[in-house]
Amino acid sequence: MTGWRIGWLSAPTEMGQVIENLIQYSTSGVPVFSQRAAIAALTEGGDFLKQQIERAESGRRIVVDGLSDSNRIQLSAPDGAFYLFFGIEGIKDCRRLALDLVARTGVGLAPGSAFGTGGEGLPEAVLCAQSGAVESCCGADCFSRRGFPMRGFLDGVK
Numbered sequence: 001m002t003g004w005r006i007g008w009l010s011a012p013t014e015m016g017q018v019i020e021n022l023i024q025y026s027t028s029g030v031p032v033f034s035q036r037a038a039i040a041a042l043t044e045g046g047d048f049l050k051q052q053i054e055r056a057e058s059g060r061r062i063v064v065d066g067l068s069d070s071n072r073i074q075l076s077a078p079d080g081a082f083y084l085f086f087g088i089e090g091i092k093d094c095r096r097l098a099l100d101l102v103a104r105t106g107v108g109l110a111p112g113s114a115f116g117t118g119g120e121g122l123p124e125a126v127l128c129a130q131s132g133a134v135e136s137c138c139g140a141d142c143f144s145r146r147g148f149p150m151r152g153f154l155d156g157v158k
Contacts, residue, residue: 059127
């Protein structure tokens with residue numbers, strides 16, 4: 001959503017001029033429809049926010065529980081997020097892993113390198129996907145050795 005973002009910042013007063021100098025060109029002229037959407041979100045978005053949080057919590061439980069069952073996957077469950085970075089023993093090229101995985105199984109991951117150098121070597125999974133997507137990919141039987149697409153895929157990857 002580049003170009004459609006809007007938000008606010010809370011900072012010490014003495015940082016005002018520095019912050020203004022840094023962001024004045026990137027946030028000036030926010031389109032009216034974005035401003036109206038932000039007002040609606042702040043005044044009427046409570047139910048939607050609650051649903052998004054519940055969706056992320058459910059997705060986190062499903063994905064973390066399933067991936068934790070593998071001895072090749074290292075992860076630390078986030079306290080609150082809509083994504084999860086994790087490591088896979090023996091995998092260095094996460095971009096290649098992501099491309100191969102989606103081609104062979106239809107499961108999409110983002111290579112961590114897309115998020116900067118701190119993400120190198122770590123694939124990223126979205127926990128708050130469209131309703132039902134996490135469940136259909138990672139539902140009750142999907143994490144069995146035969147059922148979870150990534151598990152079977154990893155058996156053949158060195």
